Amino acid sequence: MRRILVLCLFISGLALAQTEDEKRIRSIFDTALTDGMAYDWLNHLSNQIGGRLSGSVQAEMAVDYTKAQLDELGLDKVYLQPVMVPKWVRGVPEFAYMETSPGVTTNMNICALGGSIATPAVGIKANVVEVKGIEDLATLGEEKLSGKIVFFNRPMDAELINTFEAYSGCVDQRAVGASEASKYGAVGVIVRSMNLRLDDYPHTGNMRYGDEPINERIPAAAISTNGAELLSTTLQLNPDTKFYFKQNCKQFDDVKSFNVIGQITGSTRPEEIMVVGGHLDSWDLGDGSHDDGAGCVQSMDVLRLLRKSGYTPQRTIRVVLFMNEENGLRGGTEYAKVAMEKKEKHVFALESDSGGFTPRGFSFDCSDADFEKITSWKPLFEPYMIHSFTKGGSGADIGPLKKDGIVLSGLRPDSQRYFDHHHAANDTFEHVNKRELELGAGAMASLVYLFDKYGME
Structure with missing residues (x-):
């Protein structure tokens, strides 16, 4: 009889936790869809700054702009991480x-x-x-x-x-x-x-x-x-x-640029770091709205959405806007190098670099045991039709962080239209749908919330 009672209490506890998670995720999506900032940030990046090829004036303008926006969010820390990048001019x-x-x-x-x-x-x-x-x-x-x-x-x-x-x-x-x-x-x-x-x-x-x-x-x-x-x-x-x-075209000597980083320091496990990010540079033919302005503004909004939902993270959550993914991966490589030198403990990293189209789910580079736990969260994403969880693959910029114990993940939007715009003159702001972009930000914030709350074994 006692075993049955314990089992009932356990199941009841799970149901309560599930209800709490559903409410939190609903709040995150509601805020993303009615009070999101990603689209406005992207509008400025795309239409006021434009294509952000590494080493260009536009890339440096993007660094200044995104840092200023992160400063306005009132995060615990916002800073620039220097990185030398190639300078190629068309x-x-x-x-x-x-x-x-x-x-x-x-x-x-x-x-x-x-x-x-x-x-x-x-x-x-x-x-x-x-x-x-x-x-x-x-x-x-x-x-x-x-x-x-x-x-x-x-x-x-x-x-x-x-x-x-x-x-x-x-x-x-x-x-x-x-x-x-x-x-x-x-x-x-x-x-x-x-x-x-x-x-x-x-x-x-x-x-x-x-x-x-x-x-x-x-x-x-x-x-x-x-x-x-x-x-x-x-x-x-x-x-x-x-x-x-x-x-x-001409190749010049490398020039100094920056990764843009902002963080919320964890309340109980500040030494465990979770990263969410995209790459701030783009090619020069369009304005880089899908590749990867969308991923940058979604990642920035993750921290804001978590704050707006009233959630206090246990772990430190960092947004990292990487410089020079397109023609060198210098930003991602430098970030991982500095993290190793500082002996930082990264436990999770999520990247958005597949366009601002309708999100379908996530891919995960992790152990089988971790993936089994992650897939138990799929029902929480089903109401938003973002529940395609696949094993394998994450993102180029977070790849250098890979080591045993860390979970790497990538947002996976519908990809059928992505290569119509990829690296071309029609990768422009008018081809980004506001609601699709905001759904992606909500999905990313929800995954970060779940990982922070439950962690991995």
């Missing part, structure tokens, strides 16, 4: 055309890839060799590639529902295509944009030369998906088609 807009016969040309939409060298002042014009991937280079060899422009034309796989998986399946041609093609004597590289939609927007993104000598490096540019389709069709009809492009 320069005068790029120009390109294909030539099917002498004097017969069609202009093409291209943009230089981040980190690329410039073309010669007069540009480059050469015959084009189309390939579907880096593996094709060795098959063709120097005989067929020397003196040519290599055209990487492997599209994202439309059959994959997870568009980030499709992106991963072809992004190597952007990242190292130029470095690999130069080994066979190619003079330039044109890469199909990482985009599932057919449009006229070229999508930039980082590329790297590694240890390749400067005099052996070749310029690389992205071409819009419509342009890639047209160029490919034209080459089939006329293999002697030539391509001309000119770009004026």
Whole structure:
């Protein structure tokens, strides 16, 4: 009889706790949807500051602005963490055309890839060799590639529902295509944009030369998906088609920038640190609203939402706006380095870097035991249709924090439209839906609340 009574009391306690959690999470979402700040902050970042390429004036304006906003929230501590970042400048807009016969040309939409060298002042014009991937280079060899422009034309796989998986399946041609093609004597590289939609927007993104000598490096540019389709069709009809492009980008010496950090100090376990964040830098073609202005303002609002709901965290909660995710990951690497030097104990980190679209759930990089406990929280997110919890993956900036015992997580919005805007001129404020953005902030604050309250084993 006593065992039955104890069991009943235990179940009753669980039901009460569940009710308390439901009320707290409801309060968080209500505040996010009726009194959120994320959209207003994003409006300023996007429309008053614009694209925030590392090392740019706009990036430094974003540092000043977000620090000022965190100061206004009355957090326990707000500070800047210095970090040296690369400074790459696009320069005068790029120009390109294909030539099917002498004097017969069609202009093409291209943009230089981040980190690329410039073309010669007069540009480059050469015959084009189309390939579907880096593996094709060795098959063709120097005989067929020397003196040519290599055209990487492997599209994202439309059959994959997870568009980030499709992106991963072809992004190597952007990242190292130029470095690999130069080994066979190619003079330039044109890469199909990482985009599932057919449009006229070229999508930039980082590329790297590694240890390749400067005099052996070749310029690389992205071409819009419509342009890639047209160029490919034209080459089939006329293999002697030539391509001309000119770009004026330049790499400068590293410059000083900052991660922007604000925190609420924990009431009973201040030595245990939880991080929520996104990256403050963006590419320069649009204003970086989805990538990753959305993640930054959502993360900032997490701390405000917890305060507004009346919750006092046990653990220290930090918002970190990382600098230089796009072309170096210097901010995330520096944050983890300093944390290690200070022997800080990080127990949880959540990143939003998948756009401000409708949130569907979270991914978790953690042990099986931790994931089992986390999945017990799924019913609390079902009323908001944000209950897709998957194991594996988190975020690039929090990745360097990974070690045994820490749980890393990533907000996972619906990804079907993300690559329509990713790294392109149409990554702009008008493409962010206010309610979707606020739902993401509410979901992140709710997960942080649950982890702080219950922790992991």
